[in-house]
Amino acid sequence: MSTSEMSADEQAPTPEPPGTVLLLVRHAVTAHTGTVLTGRAPGISLSDEGRAQAEAVATRLAKLPIAALYTSPIDRTAETAAAIENVTGLPAQRLDGVMEADFGDWTGETLLDLAQTDLWKVVQRAPSRVQFPGGESLAEMQARVVGALEGIVAAHPGEVVVVVSHADPIKAAIAAYTGMHLDHFQRILVSPASVTAFAVSRHGALMLTCNDTGALDSLAPAAPHGNAAEQPA
Numbered sequence: 001m002s003t004s005e006m007s008a009d010e011q012a013p014t015p016e017p018p019g020t021v022l023l024l025v026r027h028a029v030t031a032h033t034g035t036v037l038t039g040r041a042p043g044i045s046l047s048d049e050g051r052a053q054a055e056a057v058a059t060r061l062a063k064l065p066i067a068a069l070y071t072s073p074i075d076r077t078a079e080t081a082a083a084i085e086n087v088t089g090l091p092a093q094r095l096d097g098v099m100e101a102d103f104g105d106w107t108g109e110t111l112l113d114l115a116q117t118d119l120w121k122v123v124q125r126a127p128s129r130v131q132f133p134g135g136e137s138l139a140e141m142q143a144r145v146v147g148a149l150e151g152i153v154a155a156h157p158g159e160v161v162v163v164v165s166h167a168d169p170i171k172a173a174i175a176a177y178t179g180m181h182l183d184h185f186q187r188i189l190v191s192p193a194s195v196t197a198f199a200v201s202r203h204g205a206l207m208l209t210c211n212d213t214g215a216l217d218s219l220a221p222a223a224p225h226g227n228a229a230e231q232p233a
Helices: 049-062 075-086 118-125 140-157 165-177 183-186
Strands: 020-026 066-071 092-095 160-165 195-201 203-212
Touching: 020 049, 020 140, 020 165, 049 075, 049 195, 066 075, 066 140, 075 092, 075 160, 118 183, 140 160, 140 165, 140 183, 140 195, 165 183, 165 195
Parallel strands: 020 160, 066 092, 066 160
Antiparallel strands: 020 195, 195 203
């Protein structure tokens, strides 16, 4: 019986659209990483150590079949993405949706000073309830980031895509894709120049690696198998 003669119920099922592999890269370090909440402040460039980290993560990523490269527009992420662009030849496309949280009045304050405030305790224990003074809430940030990533998934079915972002946005995405409540996202560590990978399809998301600062060989597609006669005994 030909396909045209089959009833609607007998028609072959429509192939599933392939999943998208999202490689979420945190920017490399600046002179202020870990001491100052730089947020969206302009003019904060990578340190010498950070530039070396950016080049190292670019080299690790170059082995993968990357189809597109996106970045938060903030200096430290754009500079990290530029190192990846230099190695892969892919243009770094601006993606505002994965920008750092808007910390508002907290921007530029030292972490030691912020740690003395009552709001800091809420940030650590119940971040879903936090609204930064003059800025956005962490819940708004999570919705923004996940929305941007879902847009990438829709635009790149079956492809491998790099997104350079920041610690809190990546942690918020990890929480969303793994079904973790935002109040637990402070339990997640996302190191500078680390890679977190998800395979995302309409059925959900599968975490492939998290906070990876080593080789990424496990993310490379498997080599095609030859015929049985070519396989070792």
